[in-house]
Amino acid sequence: MRDILTDRPPGCVAQLTRRALGAALLLPAAARAQGPNGGSSTRPVTIIAPFGPGTPPDLVARMLAEALQRQRAQPFVVDNRPGASGTIGAAAVARAAPDGQTLLIATGTAAMNVSLFRSLPYDPVGSFAPVVLLASVPFAIIAHPAAGATLPEVVARARANPGRVNYATPGVGTPHHVATEMLRQRTGIQIEHVPYRAAGGAVADILNGTVSLMFLPAPQAVELSRDGRVRVLAVATEARLPELPAVPTTAEAGVPDMLMSDWYGLFAPGATPPDTVLRLNEAVNAVLPAMTQPLAAQGMTSLGGPPERLRALFAAEIARWAAVIRTGGISAE
Template sequence: MNIRNRVAGLLACLGVLSVSGTGAANAADAPAFPTKPVSIVVPYAAGGATDIIARLIGKRLGEVWKQPVVVVNKPGAGTVLGAGFVAKSPGDGYTLYMTTAAHTISSSLYRSLPYDPVKDFAPINLSAIVPLVLVVGPTVPAKDLPELLAYARSHPGATYASPGNGSPQHLAGALFKSKAGLELTHVPYKGDAPMLSDLMGGQVQMAFVTLSSALPHIKSGKLRAIALAHSKRSPTLPSVPTFTQAGLPFQAATWFGLFSPATMPPGLRQKINEDVTRIVAEPATRASIEDLGGDAVNEGPKEFSAFIDSESKRWAEAVKVSGAQVD
């Protein structure tokens, strides 16, 4: 009896050792991430909203991952330079990509691209949306949308500015012009700064501007906000109605989302999304996004993919209406 019990006990111990050894082997087989610095590529110059949000999330990811997360600015060719670099990078998690609505515009805007905006990228997290606001400069007397429409109809050829051909701001203006039946002249600039300078100086009459860029100038009284191209009012500008509330159903916004190269394994993509989701949900992160005039969205790969599909269709219509095309 004693011998039988000892044998059973020995077999049980061996079984435990075997199971624990298998578990250790499986843990060893699962690669740790990250084990070295991670880069977040931003296809714009430092200082803009995309750069600010990438650095905000990257700083917290570095603290969570115990590895440096470095923002790499690769501006040029309307985000094509940065996107092309990421599309050709390994999908090992060490090269991520924070971009905007320009990503869903590019397939309709450019005759040819060195990458496919959908097939070559894997959506990870839709972090924030910043709506566009229609503003007028000091030479336009309109205080609300009906007054602006009346002004534009009595001044055919009135100008609307944008930070560049094919930008979300340009395409929002083209859609507004089409939906309202206006004769407006588009004046493209090379970036927000010169556009805003001329708008406040009265050289151009109106523009769609990201709320984050327009907010300080609206609050100082140098620009007048007419309507928000969003589904709801912004708490930072509670007195400014949405276009729908003002009588012209219309939405246009830019968004900020994190991507990886398409070759990233689904498990790693989900892990990164979970970490980013926790960070965007933090009160301090949400407050920082709201200070930019944005909404913290925090949607994962499945929801973000569906959002990209709908955005691609929305901006394809805008590109067609605008007639914009880049070779």
């Protein structure tokens, strides 16, 4: 995972994309309005966000649409298609014409869905052409103070009381659920799953002590821990986070091979010509520097790189989560 997700690709994408962005801004509007297939186009490009308005994928999609619209002098619109853990929106892109005019913002959930659903209305690999890896956000483990002061303490308590320690998630098959199942498998503990309909209810019951622990994106964990109502037990990353310097990584807390980050990638329909994919990739890499601060404000790290980087990550994530989901007997249906 380190080489795929956290390391910058060879050639320093950040420097290359800064130069590309500067060059793009010097082009006349007519040149920047070139369509995905190389010709002049004013047709709107649709970016499908397979989750609802205000969710992280929607925010990333809107940042990207705004940045690309400024760069290319071409309309980019966001179309929210929520439902079925993102599979409804993904199916719409799988069926779209492979002309670069319809794109998908996918998250790490897309890799989990391959194993969570008995069948999908598309080929999870063949129906999509990876364009670019956009951003990632790490996860952390939080707990009510009564559950324990450290992750080893919580694990020891769970071992001594099988089934008596519980955890919250926003629902069956969510990244929060799959991540906690991975923790359970890595430690051998028996803990009780308490699924909610949304993250808000789960967080509320962590705060009042009804449930003991929960995986959350690190930015949310930071905010919740400011007043001491929850503890951040560990971050599921290779290195400690600057915003949580005193919080150990999961490996430091005694749980190795326990990495968890959500990621955001841009995909096109599977039959999209390689030259169209390359043009889209170059366009997005050119605007990512301008998105770095807005993404950081949401706790995300901008990434970028060639299509192969996203393709490799997606394949690795499908295999990694398949093992966890199969062992845990998790199903979204």
